[in-house]
Amino acid sequence: MGKESVLLLFDEKRPFWNRKLVEMAGEDPSVLDDLAAEGLLERVEKGFCLTGTGRERFGKWAAESWLESNPGAVPDDPDLEGMKLETALLFERSFRGFQGTKKITVSPDMEIFPDVPPRDLFQLRGEDLQWHFDENPRVSMIREIFPRDREPGEEGLDKVEERVDGTGTGRVPWSPHLLCVNQCDYVYYWRSRVDTDRWGLLNTDRLFLKVIKDPGSFDLEEAAMDMALFSLFLLDNRHVYLPGCFDIDVHQQSAFTWWFWATETQEEARSLASRLGTLGRDLVSPAEPTDAWTISLEALNRYDRKADSFYEFVDDLAIPVTRGGA
Structure with missing residues (x-):
């Protein structure tokens, strides 16, 4: 459940997360490394974004959880997205x-x-x-x-x-x-x-x-x-x-x-x-x-x-x- 809840943070309005932000959201930031190792996240600047495979998995897990959310893409300005989310x-x-x-x-x-x-x-x-x-x-x-x-x-x-x-x-x-x-x-x-x-x-x-x-x-x-x-x-x-x-x-x-x-x-x-x-x-x-x-x-x-x-x-x-x- 930890991997699923962290991956589902990366929706289209919040496409960029780092360790601090994940912890602020009440999740375990170490899960980011696990998801990256599985090819679901990629490192972008000082944080993470979904990979293509990650976006597919997001869609699957969101549907299973009855969430009407779309996966986020790599933003043009990850730093700005991080400041907005923080x-x-x-x-x-x-x-x-x-x-x-x-x-x-x-x-x-x-x-x-x-x-x-x-x-x-x-x-x-x-x-x-x-x-x-x-x-x-x-x-x-x-x-x-x-x-x-x-x-x-x-x-x-x-x-x-x-x-x-x-x-x-x-x-x-x-x-x-x-x-x-x-x-x-x-x-x-x-x-x-x-x-x-x-x-x-x-x-x-x-x-x-x-x-x-x-x-x-x-x-x-x-x-x-x-x-x-x-x-x-x-x-x-x-x-x-x-x-x-x-x-x-x-x-x-x-x-x-x-x-x-x-x-x-x-x-x-x-x-x-x-x-x-x-x-x-x-x-x-x-x-x-x-x-x-x-x-x-x-x-x-x-x-x-x-x-x-x-x-x-x-x-x-x-x-x-x-x-x-x-």
């Missing part, structure tokens, strides 16, 4: 879904519309950021066709998607490195459903995260591009999928949607928050209401407790960007 595992162990549920997804397959190049949505001159989000014709079209004061779920999801396609504004894939969806008081909310809740975000707080491998070269323009795409995703949910109940849940409580940039070291996180914080709330203007933060794997690894909620977790570890920087 962040997810650290998020998993660092706070509870207080009286509710918590779901963490690595590289979720999402999409956004309208199809607008992110650089078309802003202009950056030095540290002066000017947004052209609201006046973009395709953004305006989505807002006009799908006003926020509609009754949520008054149309089925298929009908809504048909209307979106009918606008001719296009769609593009979008995948943040990490999505953490947290729902407090599950018993209080579990009966609430909206047919058009495409991404399962109703009555939840959401943390979106991007790993920054080289924060020293990550500049204001790249941050603005991240915010442009994030803002399009929020536009879709506020106007199309969950009008009137995305930022305020069905019981009139605030639902938070926050963005994080994750770095390797705490000093990198502080420095990045300080640089990006020079833009203040202008950085997240088209995504409001929201907040942006940095967080480091170093701080997450040092965190020796399990916070009772994600609010406490963020307060303990995250560095504010849009609330004044580091």
Whole structure:
């Protein structure tokens, strides 16, 4: 069972594992060597990925275990995949879904519309950021066709998607490195459903995260591009999928949607928050209401407790960007 459980870690969203990550997942890292000796894993950089034979065995064992998982391929950037997975595992162990549920997804397959190049949505001159989000014709079209004061779920999801396609504004894939969806008081909310809740975000707080491998070269323009795409995703949910109940849940409580940039070291996180914080709330203007933060794997690894909620977790570890920087 040990070999099977370790091999089945290598799914399409988590294709790269090393000894530390396997141990963090509660498995025996020595099994990696056994699987490699059997030709099921190959050594890639400082970790392991499935071989062709390993992918075949993954499919067999997944089917026998009734798992709807696909085997992972060797990624283009194993180091980045390792950082994403480590962040997810650290998020998993660092706070509870207080009286509710918590779901963490690595590289979720999402999409956004309208199809607008992110650089078309802003202009950056030095540290002066000017947004052209609201006046973009395709953004305006989505807002006009799908006003926020509609009754949520008054149309089925298929009908809504048909209307979106009918606008001719296009769609593009979008995948943040990490999505953490947290729902407090599950018993209080579990009966609430909206047919058009495409991404399962109703009555939840959401943390979106991007790993920054080289924060020293990550500049204001790249941050603005991240915010442009994030803002399009929020536009879709506020106007199309969950009008009137995305930022305020069905019981009139605030639902938070926050963005994080994750770095390797705490000093990198502080420095990045300080640089990006020079833009203040202008950085997240088209995504409001929201907040942006940095967080480091170093701080997450040092965190020796399990916070009772994600609010406490963020307060303990995250560095504010849009609330004044580091």
